[in-house]
Amino acid sequence: MNKVTILGTNSALPTSGRFSSAQVLQMFERYFLIDCAEGTQMRLRQANISFARIKAIFISHLHSDHFLGIFGMLSTFSMLGRKHALSLYAPKGLSEILNSPQARYLVGELQFELHIHTLPDEDYTEIYSDKKLTVHSIRLHHRIDTWGFYFKEKPSINVKKEAISQYNLSLDEIIAVKNGHDIHRPQGEIISNAELRVTDKPLLSYAYISDTAFFPQIAQYIQGVRLLYHEATFLHSMLPRAIETFHTTARQAGEFAKLAQAERLLIGHFSARYKSVEELEKEAKEVFANTVAAKDLESYPL
Numbered sequence: 001m002n003k004v005t006i007l008g009t010n011s012a013l014p015t016s017g018r019f020s021s022a023q024v025l026q027m028f029e030r031y032f033l034i035d036c037a038e039g040t041q042m043r044l045r046q047a048n049i050s051f052a053r054i055k056a057i058f059i060s061h062l063h064s065d066h067f068l069g070i071f072g073m074l075s076t077f078s079m080l081g082r083k084h085a086l087s088l089y090a091p092k093g094l095s096e097i098l099n100s101p102q103a104r105y106l107v108g109e110l111q112f113e114l115h116i117h118t119l120p121d122e123d124y125t126e127i128y129s130d131k132k133l134t135v136h137s138i139r140l141h142h143r144i145d146t147w148g149f150y151f152k153e154k155p156s157i158n159v160k161k162e163a164i165s166q167y168n169l170s171l172d173e174i175i176a177v178k179n180g181h182d183i184h185r186p187q188g189e190i191i192s193n194a195e196l197r198v199t200d201k202p203l204l205s206y207a208y209i210s211d212t213a214f215f216p217q218i219a220q221y222i223q224g225v226r227l228l229y230h231e232a233t234f235l236h237s238m239l240p241r242a243i244e245t246f247h248t249t250a251r252q253a254g255e256f257a258k259l260a261q262a263e264r265l266l267i268g269h270f271s272a273r274y275k276s277v278e279e280l281e282k283e284a285k286e287v288f289a290n291t292v293a294a295k296d297l298e299s300y301p302l
């Protein structure tokens with residue numbers, strides 16, 4: 001099943017029921033760990049997610065509530081006898097930290113290959129691609145360099161059988177249609193791709209946007225996203241605090257979901273000051289009805 005399991009919904013300070021940021025995205029049998037706060041290993045066990053299934057780890061930024069769990073995690077992978085390579089997508093600083101003598105002492109000798117990919121400076125870049133999906137990094141607007149991640153199913157375009165005979169499509173033209181192009185005939189006739197392709201089912205997509213100040217400019221990159229996770233650290237009554245700490249309010253998260261024309265919004269990264277997150281959910285819902293406040297250990301289908 002394609003889904004995201006939330007391992008922690010809190011911001012910097014964990015509370016007894018809410019851990020800090022980490023989640024596992026399952027998409028086409030691939031398991032991606034997104035952020036890795038302290039306590040992630042415990043949460044993986046509680047969520048019944050096999051450590052061995054994790055294919056890659058994506059770290060958004062180097063605030064401790066997003067990456068402190070990585071040391072124990074890597075060490076445990078070795079202890080569990082992991083042999084297959086692990087990819088780690090992270091800000092430049094993490095590779096420096098992991099190569100330091102202190103981290104080497106903490107983590108021990110790795111029994112598997114660790115491929116560290118430094119996140120690019122550009123606003124929006126493809127950082128991963130396989131047969132079924134792509135992942136793009138998105139530069140966010142936080143106190144330190146921070147990236148969001150956009151996981152997208154790859155479109156597979158099929159050409160309508162009747163269109164092939166109707167338009168007498170050549171092999172080159174069929175390939176062009178499959179690659180998403182319109183057909184331009186020498187006589188000037190243009191046959192649109194939409195007319196030639198089999199109507200596609202909506203593609204799966206998931207965007208992870210945490211942590212950031214309200215940053216409407218990036219909504220363009222994730223237009224029509226099926227499931228959007230956006231931080232909503234504060235209620236809007238605390239807007240000055242949100243601005244000061246480069247975080248978003250629940251109302252702003254709703255506004256962002258609207259701008260991105262998201263299908264559904266999942267809010268998280270809650271301040272520990274909120275005993276219950278109902279108010280945050282209510283506030284976001286006033287702007288974007290299809291909102292749910294994420295719960296620790298809960299899974300949400302894509």
Ligand SMILES: [Zn+2]
Nearest residue numbers: 061063142211
């Ligand atoms: Zn942060």
